[in-house]
Amino acid sequence: MDKNKAKVVLDSGITFDYTNLYGDTKVTDADLADVAAKLARSHQAVAEMRLNGEVRGHVSKDGSPEKVLFTELPYVKTGNLNSPESINRLKQFGQTVRNQVDAVISFGIGGSYLGNKVLFDVHCGEFWNSKSTEARRGYPKLYFSGNNIDPRRTTEIIEQLQADAACSLYDLTTRPYRVMLIVISKSGATLDTMAAFMVIYEALQQLPQISVEVVAVTGPAAGGAPSLLGRLAAEYDWPAFQVPDGVGGRFSVFSEVGLITAACIGFDIDQFLAGARSMDEACQSGELWRNPALLNAALKYISAVKYGRSCEVFMPYADYLKSVAEWYVQLLAESLGKRFDKDGGLKFYGRTPVVAVGTTDMHAQTQLHQDGPRDKVIQFVAIGEWNNDPVIPDAFPKAAGLSALAGIGMSAALEVARSANAEALARDCRFNATIVLPRLSAFYLGQLLYMLALSVAYEGELANVDAFDQPGVEAYKRLMGPSLKQLKLTSKR
Numbered sequence: 001m002d003k004n005k006a007k008v009v010l011d012s013g014i015t016f017d018y019t020n021l022y023g024d025t026k027v028t029d030a031d032l033a034d035v036a037a038k039l040a041r042s043h044q045a046v047a048e049m050r051l052n053g054e055v056r057g058h059v060s061k062d063g064s065p066e067k068v069l070f071t072e073l074p075y076v077k078t079g080n081l082n083s084p085e086s087i088n089r090l091k092q093f094g095q096t097v098r099n100q101v102d103a104v105i106s107f108g109i110g111g112s113y114l115g116n117k118v119l120f121d122v123h124c125g126e127f128w129n130s131k132s133t134e135a136r137r138g139y140p141k142l143y144f145s146g147n148n149i150d151p152r153r154t155t156e157i158i159e160q161l162q163a164d165a166a167c168s169l170y171d172l173t174t175r176p177y178r179v180m181l182i183v184i185s186k187s188g189a190t191l192d193t194m195a196a197f198m199v200i201y202e203a204l205q206q207l208p209q210i211s212v213e214v215v216a217v218t219g220p221a222a223g224g225a226p227s228l229l230g231r232l233a234a235e236y237d238w239p240a241f242q243v244p245d246g247v248g249g250r251f252s253v254f255s256e257v258g259l260i261t262a263a264c265i266g267f268d269i270d271q272f273l274a275g276a277r278s279m280d281e282a283c284q285s286g287e288l289w290r291n292p293a294l295l296n297a298a299l300k301y302i303s304a305v306k307y308g309r310s311c312e313v314f315m316p317y318a319d320y321l322k323s324v325a326e327w328y329v330q331l332l333a334e335s336l337g338k339r340f341d342k343d344g345g346l347k348f349y350g351r352t353p354v355v356a357v358g359t360t361d362m363h364a365q366t367q368l369h370q371d372g373p374r375d376k377v378i379q380f381v382a383i384g385e386w387n388n389d390p391v392i393p394d395a396f397p398k399a400a401g402l403s404a405l406a407g408i409g410m411s412a413a414l415e416v417a418r419s420a421n422a423e424a425l426a427r428d429c430r431f432n433a434t435i436v437l438p439r440l441s442a443f444y445l446g447q448l449l450y451m452l453a454l455s456v457a458y459e460g461e462l463a464n465v466d467a468f469d470q471p472g473v474e475a476y477k478r479l480m481g482p483s484l485k486q487l488k489l490t491s492k493r
């Protein structure tokens with residue numbers, strides 16, 4: 001195998017290491033040669049999409065032609081979906097929230113939630129809401145809701161806000177505890193999101209110690225009319241931000257959907273978009289070995305159709321990247337899980353996404369990855385340098401087994417674990433690849449998420465399926481709607 005071909009390293013240092021996906025007993029040069037024409041067409045199709053938003057065969061939910069515009073989002077330019085004006089408005093919004101709003105609840109599900117959770121986890125970590133206002137640099141606490149119709153958690157958020165208000169350091173008779181409800185829904189009518197919003201909105205309105213304000217993030221409904229949420233925002237005079245037409249939920253983290261969360265927590269919007277932009281620029285290359293998104297798509301596509309690798313385990317080695325795996329589940333499942341190809345033929349394409357975290361899941365899933373069916377690609381994500389990196393101390397010198405670890409940095413131990421896992425899998429012809437982020441920063445996160453988004457666009461073209469619709473999710477909705485109507489009729493409450 002040509003060792004030089006085992007990694008794509010971009011100028012920023014982000015690396016796609018495909019050593020364990022490519023070569024003898026893996027995806028071979030001959031396999032790539034077999035799909036060379038498809039690869040060229042796929043690259044060309046994505047270039048056209050970038051240029052004019054047009055994707056062959058893509059129509060909106062109501063069957064009318066629809067552009068695909070997420071590749072415009074990294075480019076902040078007057079007239080673009082993200083413009084200097086819109087970004088400034090977001091930043092100003094962040095500053096009005098800072099030191100003034102005590103807590104934000106972000107309501108959303110699917111693409112209106114998953115990317116926001118990634119930004120929150122990466123920037124804030126697990127303990128943000130228990131930190132002091134100073135430690136949060138004046139930014140509010142942030143809770144998520146509406147990503148399920150869960151009665152218990154919805155109730156507990158209301159209780160938690162009451163408790164937060166009771167613990168606030170100022171006199172609530174002079175200034176109520178200020179809670180902002182940010183309701184994110186492209187369609188503006190998603191049951192899960194709106195149900196949680198209405199329950200919490202009504203409950204908080206009853207509490208004199210809490211003041212409630214609402215911000216809407218929504219798109220136009222079919223035909224360009226305002227969505228239900230958009231109409232409510234106009235009626236109640238709530239500030240409103242946009243989910244742009246042509247940007248599907250699972251690609252919307254680079255739009256105001258994700259950026260509003262970024263603004264509320266002080267996450268670096270400019271660097272995040274700069275990362276996405278630099279990935280987009282790199283991926284304009286028609287040379288497979290220099291274009292990580294195209295190469296990733298090609299190797300995974302061949303792994304699936306030729307070698308039966310029909311599952312993809314997304315396994316970052318970092319607790320706070322678990323939500324990237326959850327975001328990727330929606331991206332992969334909704335984009336590529338398709339019954340028909342673009343020409344109307346039955347296809348049943350797709351790769352089942354699985355969330356895993358290293359090292360945690362080495363003690364849970366790895367047995368299956370190593371010894372179960374050879375139907376998986378394991379996609380690792382590793383972080384090169386960590387901001388905090390405790391060295392394991394010699395806390396119990398008489399315990400030889402523990403003393404053996406003394407002096408080793410935790411990040412070095414983590415990487416030894418990851419590479420041992422990758423190597424053990426590779427030795428048994430278990431396909432895997434690794435994306436290495438030099439550090440966990442807004443820039444590299446932008447690069448990572450954008451690479452994955454672009455990759456499914458390429459793979460949609462390779463498989464000849466529309467990566468931008470999700471008709472399958474309508475099947476249960478058609479059953480659920482009438483059932484809910486029936487429930488309302490029979491409900492005694």
Ligand SMILES: O=P(O)(O)OC[C@H]1O[C@H](O)[C@H](O)[C@@H](O)[C@@H]1O
Binds near residue numbers: 188473
């Ligand atoms: O943003 P919304 O319109 O509320 O949609 C939220 C989610 O709803 C649906 O289930 C779609 O399948 C998802 O792609 C979407 O992200």
